[in-house]
Amino acid sequence: MKQRPIRWSVYAGLTPAILIVVFAYIGTIIWTVGISFTDSRMLPVARFAGFSQYVRLFGTERWLTSIQNMVIFGVLMIAISLALGFLLAVALDQRIRAEGFLRTIILYPYAMSFIVTGLVWQWILNPTLGIEQTVRGWGFENFRFDWIIRKETAIYCVVLAAVWHAAGLVMAIMLAGLRGIDPDLWKASRIDGVKPWRFYWHIVVPILRPSFISATVLLSLGVVKLYDLVLVLTGGGPGFSSDVPAKFVMDYLFQRQNIGLATAAATTLLITLLCALTPWLYAEYFRAEKRKD
Amino acid sequence: MSSVSIRNLQISFGVLNVLETLDLEVEEGEFLVLLGPSGCGKSTLLNAIAGLLDIAEGQIWIGGRNVTWSEPHERGIGMVFQSYALYPRLTVEGNLSFGLKMSGMPKAEIARRVSEAARILQLEPLLQRQPAQLSGGQRQRVAIGRALVRDAKVLLFDEPLSNLDAKLRTELRVEIKRLHKRLGSTMIFVTHDQVEALTLADRIAVMHKGVIQQLATPKEIYQRPVNRFVAGFVGSPQMNFLPGTLVRKDAGTSFRLADGSEIDLTAYEFSRPFHDRQEATLGLRPEQAQLRPSEQHSARLEATFTIEESMGPDTLLWGMLAGENFSMRISSDQAASIGAPTDIYVNIAQASLFDEAGDRL
Amino acid sequence: MSSVSIRNLQISFGVLNVLETLDLEVEEGEFLVLLGPSGCGKSTLLNAIAGLLDIAEGQIWIGGRNVTWSEPHERGIGMVFQSYALYPRLTVEGNLSFGLKMSGMPKAEIARRVSEAARILQLEPLLQRQPAQLSGGQRQRVAIGRALVRDAKVLLFDEPLSNLDAKLRTELRVEIKRLHKRLGSTMIFVTHDQVEALTLADRIAVMHKGVIQQLATPKEIYQRPVNRFVAGFVGSPQMNFLPGTLVRKDAGTSFRLADGSEIDLTAYEFSRPFHDRQEATLGLRPEQAQLRPSEQHSARLEATFTIEESMGPDTLLWGMLAGENFSMRISSDQAASIGAPTDIYVNIAQASLFDEAGDRL
Amino acid sequence: AEKAEVLHWWTTEAQSKAVKVFADAFNAAGGEWVDNAIVNGDVAKPTGINRIVGGNPPTVMMMNAGKQFGELADQGLLNNLDNVAAAGDWKKSLPADVLEAVSRDGHIYAVPVNLQTPNWLWYNKALFEKFGVQEPTTWEEFFAAADRFKAGGIIPLAFGAQPWQQHQLFNGVLAGAGGRDLYLSIFRDKNPEATKTPEFKRVAETYAKIRSYTDPGTPNRSFNEAASMLTTGKAAMHIMGDWEKGEFTAAGWVAGKDYGCVLGLGQQNFLMDSNVFIMPKGGSEAAAKAQALMAEVMLDKDVQVKFNNLKGSMPVRNDVDTSGLDACSKVGLEVLKDPGKQLAGPDWLAGADMLNSLADVVVEYWATPSETPDEFADKYAAVLSEFQE
Amino acid sequence: MSTPPAKIHHVRMGEGPSGRAPKSIGPARIGIYAFLVISALFFLLPLYVMIITSIKPMEEIRLGGLFSLPTTVTFEPWAKAWSSACTGLDCRGISPGFWNSVKILVPSVFCSIFVGALTGYALSFWRVRFANLLFAALLLGAFLPYQVFIYPLVRIYSATGLFSTIYALVLTHVIFGLPVITLLFRNYYAGIPIDLFKAARVDGGRFFSIFFRLMLPMSIPMLVVAVILQVTGIWNDFIMGLTFGGLANRPMTVQLTNLVAPTEGEIAYNVNMAATIMTAAVPLIVYFVSGRWFVRGIAAGAVKG
Numbered sequence A: 001m002k003q004r005p006i007r008w009s010v011y012a013g014l015t016p017a018i019l020i021v022v023f024a025y026i027g028t029i030i031w032t033v034g035i036s037f038t039d040s041r042m043l044p045v046a047r048f049a050g051f052s053q054y055v056r057l058f059g060t061e062r063w064l065t066s067i068q069n070m071v072i073f074g075v076l077m078i079a080i081s082l083a084l085g086f087l088l089a090v091a092l093d094q095r096i097r098a099e100g101f102l103r104t105i106i107l108y109p110y111a112m113s114f115i116v117t118g119l120v121w122q123w124i125l126n127p128t129l130g131i132e133q134t135v136r137g138w139g140f141e142n143f144r145f146d147w148i149i150r151k152e153t154a155i156y157c158v159v160l161a162a163v164w165h166a167a168g169l170v171m172a173i174m175l176a177g178l179r180g181i182d183p184d185l186w187k188a189s190r191i192d193g194v195k196p197w198r199f200y201w202h203i204v205v206p207i208l209r210p211s212f213i214s215a216t217v218l219l220s221l222g223v224v225k226l227y228d229l230v231l232v233l234t235g236g237g238p239g240f241s242s243d244v245p246a247k248f249v250m251d252y253l254f255q256r257q258n259i260g261l262a263t264a265a266a267t268t269l270l271i272t273l274l275c276a277l278t279p280w281l282y283a284e285y286f287r288a289e290k291r292k293d
Numbered sequence B, C: 001m002s003s004v005s006i007r008n009l010q011i012s013f014g015v016l017n018v019l020e021t022l023d024l025e026v027e028e029g030e031f032l033v034l035l036g037p038s039g040c041g042k043s044t045l046l047n048a049i050a051g052l053l054d055i056a057e058g059q060i061w062i063g064g065r066n067v068t069w070s071e072p073h074e075r076g077i078g079m080v081f082q083s084y085a086l087y088p089r090l091t092v093e094g095n096l097s098f099g100l101k102m103s104g105m106p107k108a109e110i111a112r113r114v115s116e117a118a119r120i121l122q123l124e125p126l127l128q129r130q131p132a133q134l135s136g137g138q139r140q141r142v143a144i145g146r147a148l149v150r151d152a153k154v155l156l157f158d159e160p161l162s163n164l165d166a167k168l169r170t171e172l173r174v175e176i177k178r179l180h181k182r183l184g185s186t187m188i189f190v191t192h193d194q195v196e197a198l199t200l201a202d203r204i205a206v207m208h209k210g211v212i213q214q215l216a217t218p219k220e221i222y223q224r225p226v227n228r229f230v231a232g233f234v235g236s237p238q239m240n241f242l243p244g245t246l247v248r249k250d251a252g253t254s255f256r257l258a259d260g261s262e263i264d265l266t267a268y269e270f271s272r273p274f275h276d277r278q279e280a281t282l283g284l285r286p287e288q289a290q291l292r293p294s295e296q297h298s299a300r301l302e303a304t305f306t307i308e309e310s311m312g313p314d315t316l317l318w319g320m321l322a323g324e325n326f327s328m329r330i331s332s333d334q335a336a337s338i339g340a341p342t343d344i345y346v347n348i349a350q351a352s353l354f355d356e357a358g359d360r361l
Numbered sequence D: 001a002e003k004a005e006v007l008h009w010w011t012t013e014a015q016s017k018a019v020k021v022f023a024d025a026f027n028a029a030g031g032e033w034v035d036n037a038i039v040n041g042d043v044a045k046p047t048g049i050n051r052i053v054g055g056n057p058p059t060v061m062m063m064n065a066g067k068q069f070g071e072l073a074d075q076g077l078l079n080n081l082d083n084v085a086a087a088g089d090w091k092k093s094l095p096a097d098v099l100e101a102v103s104r105d106g107h108i109y110a111v112p113v114n115l116q117t118p119n120w121l122w123y124n125k126a127l128f129e130k131f132g133v134q135e136p137t138t139w140e141e142f143f144a145a146a147d148r149f150k151a152g153g154i155i156p157l158a159f160g161a162q163p164w165q166q167h168q169l170f171n172g173v174l175a176g177a178g179g180r181d182l183y184l185s186i187f188r189d190k191n192p193e194a195t196k197t198p199e200f201k202r203v204a205e206t207y208a209k210i211r212s213y214t215d216p217g218t219p220n221r222s223f224n225e226a227a228s229m230l231t232t233g234k235a236a237m238h239i240m241g242d243w244e245k246g247e248f249t250a251a252g253w254v255a256g257k258d259y260g261c262v263l264g265l266g267q268q269n270f271l272m273d274s275n276v277f278i279m280p281k282g283g284s285e286a287a288a289k290a291q292a293l294m295a296e297v298m299l300d301k302d303v304q305v306k307f308n309n310l311k312g313s314m315p316v317r318n319d320v321d322t323s324g325l326d327a328c329s330k331v332g333l334e335v336l337k338d339p340g341k342q343l344a345g346p347d348w349l350a351g352a353d354m355l356n357s358l359a360d361v362v363v364e365y366w367a368t369p370s371e372t373p374d375e376f377a378d379k380y381a382a383v384l385s386e387f388q389e
Numbered sequence E: 001m002s003t004p005p006a007k008i009h010h011v012r013m014g015e016g017p018s019g020r021a022p023k024s025i026g027p028a029r030i031g032i033y034a035f036l037v038i039s040a041l042f043f044l045l046p047l048y049v050m051i052i053t054s055i056k057p058m059e060e061i062r063l064g065g066l067f068s069l070p071t072t073v074t075f076e077p078w079a080k081a082w083s084s085a086c087t088g089l090d091c092r093g094i095s096p097g098f099w100n101s102v103k104i105l106v107p108s109v110f111c112s113i114f115v116g117a118l119t120g121y122a123l124s125f126w127r128v129r130f131a132n133l134l135f136a137a138l139l140l141g142a143f144l145p146y147q148v149f150i151y152p153l154v155r156i157y158s159a160t161g162l163f164s165t166i167y168a169l170v171l172t173h174v175i176f177g178l179p180v181i182t183l184l185f186r187n188y189y190a191g192i193p194i195d196l197f198k199a200a201r202v203d204g205g206r207f208f209s210i211f212f213r214l215m216l217p218m219s220i221p222m223l224v225v226a227v228i229l230q231v232t233g234i235w236n237d238f239i240m241g242l243t244f245g246g247l248a249n250r251p252m253t254v255q256l257t258n259l260v261a262p263t264e265g266e267i268a269y270n271v272n273m274a275a276t277i278m279t280a281a282v283p284l285i286v287y288f289v290s291g292r293w294f295v296r297g298i299a300a301g302a303v304k305g
């Protein structure tokens, strides 16, 4: 019996993706993991050094700080962006006058590069230049808003700028989700006598779960890759109090010319992410195959 | 068990007047069906009764109270939507109790009411399921249950069956009817499906372009439609419309068709005066013509059929009569000749006549 | 105008065997309806014929060619989907010519075919519209047109009417039937609506759980269902099922119901032997019982009706008989007493009897 | 003309003017200068290195003398300049330490173009006069002066708390307040024990004390912003390298008149640092010619004087005419004559990894007022012991 | 024509409506507007600072007051930033970089979206054995910190002779854009009725012809989203352009950072801000023009998991 011929065109269409996955992703991961076991400095060399880079890495306070910062930043930024974006979307969904105008205003920061975002916020937050200075100029001589120069608070400035940047995207996703909700549900709840905010909390939020997940995925991509913003906004300082892993990797990779340690850090980051993501990715995308034909 | 009374209701969306000075009285315990084509304002009227719309003018009274400006949940109504609008991600029990919980009712009372509603609607085994795991019929029951737990005296239905397939529709129709018997509550049911309207209603209000055309029992609507719109909208296959002229004669009145054939109208009961040579349209339902003459079916006409559709108990014939499309319903045990001119016999006493404006003669 | 023949077909999704060793012969020019409940594998079978699914085992022949491994467009088929699957953003003309353009046919030939199809389907005035601007019926015609331009000899329909409301459904059914007459092409039509199946089909294949239960003309399916599944699935309202016992007597055989009443089975034509005291089920369609005795309706039973549904030409009665739910269809000009026990008369010659396994006796 | 793409990170106005001297001279000598300026060495260096590794190197690339380009040379990615050096007789005209710093395994791999030291104290003369403050030469005098300014509402010390500036300041304190021996035992010997000495403690205390004489706007402030605080009269003093003079010149300030300078508070050491240019392999024949021409042009006597005058640093050649130098450069030259005051800069002694790791500790110390000098010393020692060979 | 109401009974006439008359603006509505306005101010603040600063003369900036309106308005900073501000020896402003950025942007946006859409299409409509594996790898790829790519990519590009060419940049943007674009399109196509695909196959469509003739034209909402995301990302990219593009392809952002990094004794805030605004202009314009479609597109592609 004749067999169904293989559809080569399908594979041809997937070739770019396959090549990229194999060479750019998997190849890079293998290379990165490999180098992390050498004592490469400015240029990669194949001198095996065991786990020495990892030992050093976890003895480095800056690395631990940057991991801690990533967690703080990630949790706060995602939580605040989701909350703010959701609230904005809900507000915009109330048949508001100038909806299009407001939506654009909320969304536009997402078009700005992190470099620009960092630059502007650095000015605004700079106590000798921005808000603190201005408010003092109004006569409140003791007003203080100097988070950016305080070690304990600098990371929150990064959160602030990142929320400014990303809340609009969350708003767009949430608004899209809200627009897809059956309007009859709203009517049903009014007949049930449910207060609007309770309706949103108990009914709408659960329905928007997929939107929340999409937004979280997109935001967390930004968390892992957070670099430019920190660089421009705080330079990782004061001290290295607002350092983040990507900047740590970048610094050791180039400025400090210690590729070995940098790749060890990258590998650690990767393994952490892998452990955190795999179960979730599996649950979200693969367990329930969505399409039927 | 409250009456609903709508007086001089007017509703508009921007410049569009959807309802203008509409009056409607629904009696206690009545099952009223709002029937009409898409976009005629049925949902708008229902939403106004429920308090989900702002009213431009007019009043709404439920159970003797003027509720024109009351909040929806204060009106003693329950509503079942086309999509059922069950709260997703809440269990059946959660759906039933959600409104009560939010209004701060004591737990024991909630539990009592939920179990009572679940008993009436036979939802007990399903209480822990989520809406997505329910069949269409079960969903509808939950949606009704949501009204029951709130002790609603008036139930509003907005096309609750139109998303379902034919079989389920038939079943649920019967179920709603049974429920109406059991609960005795006032029900207002919106649909654009005339089978639903005919089978369910105590009275039907046929709507068109925001105006109630006829408000009467199903039988009357079917047999004595007040105008051509109602006649054409109710009944499937549609009523056949044959244009012609009224001719007064010595012996009485007859109706002359486009092909020159005439039918004696003696058996027809005119409701209004008419004049000789007036143009009119004869409306004949498919079952008001038969292949064989009988006591009632006496007026002979000639039709040519091209298609025969067997529908189980009866058969539909499709063809032409006096240059118009014509359909006829016969019993399955009869046989028609397809393609050749055929004599048919019409029950003129039950037919309808309409003047040029479309109103019943 | 090709025959379709399916031999020993087997299809599975992962571990789930949807179809197992299915055989089916569709003759040239035949209108075959695949009827069955949701999930029974109708679409799967249709998709396999179209080549849209990978086949585990078996062969598909169309017009005498083995097309088991051919691409869909090489099979000489056209397909009409439930949602019509018109290409949005293309005009009607674009929709019709899309496939031809993709295959690189010369422009002139495309134009010729499109205008030919548009003529047949009366789509000429609509050629420049987009699907969103079309009514349901027009969309269906475009979807069929897509098959016509490709000179498809076999047309496959996957529930093309189930998204429409009752009125439109009736109209389009007739239109499809007309088209079949005109084109003479082989048509395979999937539906779970028995009215469609009965009215359209030359032959109906009733499917259940991936198996064809009965393949016969509509009349035979309706009147002599081979098993309880087919009997219950076809007909609306459903056939009434009354359990009881077969009792051989001197005078002949009779059927004893749960309430002790007996019906004489002399008029019933058994197709298989049975033994005395065998448990069986009597299947009675709603119209196979009447309020007044007649030549055919002779066996008397007693039922109690609780609900009366007027459906225009006739009325449905719902109630109980011998402890079972029972429904009956009577003509609208008759009247039943609701609530009190009523005598009814059964046409036993047309009734069905099933054994314990559900097969026809 | 031989095209030469020159990658560098000299982008301030003064630096640009200085680079233009090279460019003009190179063009005049028959080459074609293609300028590739990338702001910030931390970005420019990796970019250049990546391009070298990627096989599309710039013709000439700026670097710091010392360990940084060693690995590139080891991997054979750089052209060795032995022939050019021999032709130009570099042995004679360049200081031995500098030659050592551009060599690897006895071969010369880079062209040094200047000498500079990062530990100048610059001050606003007008402010000094207004407050009647004498030029400080030790850290004690510095603090005394600073107190006066603080009391007068002037920011005593302009400062930009970017890591490199902090580290540079600290190293200045290390050499000035801690002394030569401590400095060398740390950078050259990488001896953790050195941090246990009283000298180191003094260094730590001094450094911490400086903090209280700066304003709150220091984080992430660039050096020329800090310099402008002097020229605008907001701050009185600034500790920075020679290149600061370029900023002053651009602002129209004249050395000795508008601003004064003190080299190396404390011990007056000259922490030798030099900008160098490397010549990557991989270009064409023409590129090699351009590279040779470039080396020649850069070390031309006239070019050296003109360039260094604009750049604010000192010529690397010891045989040029120094009469045209400004007052502060003359101070530097004076100091340079005493070998006992010459100290190799940290970059010449240690690799980037160690220096940056030390910088981390220093930066953190600055940003954490609660950290004691002893805690700091321990952390500092920990880094050193990690890099001990 | 309408029949009059049958009868009026047991309704006490004259009783006023219960409940309060609906007001046009309630406190909730005021709260919503207040929240929106305050949020809008928060989002606008940086833009305001940028614009206001860019049209102030330096003397005014020196006086402080980042937020105060200018007393004299000057557009000189804009002119300077565009055509005469210096980075290094190059005093042509940011205009040359602008064209470089456009040169990078157009093919990169085009290619990355094309590959992403094609992959998403293949994964959602065609049965491919290792589809899930590929998709998982792509999703993981999205989470890789891009810093670690740089060195291996340098090696790959130099081995293939692409290094320092525009192709390397385009390829790089394809690599980094692929996961998110694929995800978006896969979700979008999951919402397209499978029947449409089947109809096209019956009509004779092959893998590529269905994609080009049917799916792509139907993907406009998603294409808008993808274009917006990619234009933003690619236009704003700095490291990739610097590392892989070579001198000739240096994007505008590199010049911007050169420019805004201190170049003179005193920072020319107004010129910097003018340059910043000009650099951000392209994505901003794209947003302002197509923001309406953005929400719609997001609805189609991002809402489902």
Ligand SMILES: Nc1ncnc2c1ncn2[C@@H]1O[C@H](COP(=O)(O)OP(=O)(O)OP(=O)(O)O)[C@@H](O)[C@H]1O
Pocket: B013, B016, B018, B036, B037, B038, B039, B040, B041, B042, B043, B044, B045, B192
């Ligand atoms: N929110 C609204 N804004 C503007 N016009 C509306 C709105 N809601 C309904 N309409 C218009 O009012 C008219 C009546 O709408 P309605 O929903 O009451 O019709 P319907 O009879 O329920 O129709 P269907 O059977 O399709 O549900 C329609 O023309 C509709 O377009």
Ligand SMILES: Nc1ncnc2c1ncn2[C@@H]1O[C@H](COP(=O)(O)OP(=O)(O)OP(=O)(O)O)[C@@H](O)[C@H]1O
Pocket: A291, A292, A293, C013, C016, C018, C036, C037, C038, C039, C040, C041, C042, C043, C044, C045, C192
């Ligand atoms: N792609 C698929 N993967 C797994 N199972 C499938 C797939 N497609 C269909 N099935 C299963 O195969 C069975 C038959 O499906 P099919 O679509 O043929 O039913 P159907 O008779 O057309 O029903 P309906 O009337 O609902 O369209 C169902 O149980 C269905 O869940």
Ligand SMILES: [Mg+2]
Pocket: B042, B043, B044, B158
């Ligand atoms: Mg409606």
Ligand SMILES: [Mg+2]
Pocket: C042, C043, C044, C158
């Ligand atoms: Mg199906």
